[in-house]
Amino acid sequence: MSYLDQIKTLPLPTAENGGTNQQPFVTLPTLRDAQSLRGTDIRLRLLPDFATNPASLAPFTHHFHGVVSAATGKFTAITCPPACPVCQHGREEWYRTNKRPAWSHQMEHLVNAYVLDNPIDPAQNHTVKVLKFRQQIKAILDEALTGRDATEIGRRLFFLDDGGRTFVIHAERKGDWPVYDRSFIDTATRSKLDVADLSRADMEAIYAQSRPLADIFPPATPEEAETWYNTHVLGQGLPADPPDAPMPF
Numbered sequence: 001m002s003y004l005d006q007i008k009t010l011p012l013p014t015a016e017n018g019g020t021n022q023q024p025f026v027t028l029p030t031l032r033d034a035q036s037l038r039g040t041d042i043r044l045r046l047l048p049d050f051a052t053n054p055a056s057l058a059p060f061t062h063h064f065h066g067v068v069s070a071a072t073g074k075f076t077a078i079t080c081p082p083a084c085p086v087c088q089h090g091r092e093e094w095y096r097t098n099k100r101p102a103w104s105h106q107m108e109h110l111v112n113a114y115v116l117d118n119p120i121d122p123a124q125n126h127t128v129k130v131l132k133f134r135q136q137i138k139a140i141l142d143e144a145l146t147g148r149d150a151t152e153i154g155r156r157l158f159f160l161d162d163g164g165r166t167f168v169i170h171a172e173r174k175g176d177w178p179v180y181d182r183s184f185i186d187t188a189t190r191s192k193l194d195v196a197d198l199s200r201a202d203m204e205a206i207y208a209q210s211r212p213l214a215d216i217f218p219p220a221t222p223e224e225a226e227t228w229y230n231t232h233v234l235g236q237g238l239p240a241d242p243p244d245a246p247m248p249f
């Protein structure tokens, strides 16, 4: 069967078969949403990653590199393997030139979350998603988990019962960007109201949907990372055909 015939037999995306509503991440405001942000609160309960991080409540940290590819002209990214050769090239570049390399090394953090209320994407309400976040939210969660508020809040961030605490992502506009630095942990009283309807069985079912975070962005192998660096950073081994050539059909 040709590819074209195969496409004709494939169902279009729906919520049931992996369509847009099945995206794994908590929907945060985009640049476009930021235009109308007046201060939007997304309410969540965090869930542990029992599958791939059973010994800790620490969020998962994903390290990756990104560059506008010398081969394709498009942005491309790769997840660092352990002993990452691209990180090593970055350090060498830094020592040699004292300048930031042309390719980036970025970090983002992942934690499972039960969405209580997401006005940006109400279809996510009462579902389990992964919150993907950067430094602004990280600083607030760190304070609650290991910092100043650890005794009072700490692991309560992961309780679904009425002893737990709700994490509120407060998104507002700064310039043209959504910012999250006024996110907060809600009071015990208001947090309690959020889960008043959940039975013990509901809670167990929600915890069971927590995703294995280490599997979301599988790390490249060191060889793949080296090839990525050679191809997309150095532009070696460019394909003979121009990359923008039209598809054959």
Ligand SMILES: [Zn+2]
Residues within 6 Å of the ligand: 063, 064, 065, 079, 080, 081, 084, 085, 086, 087, 088, 105
């Ligand atoms: Zn790396």
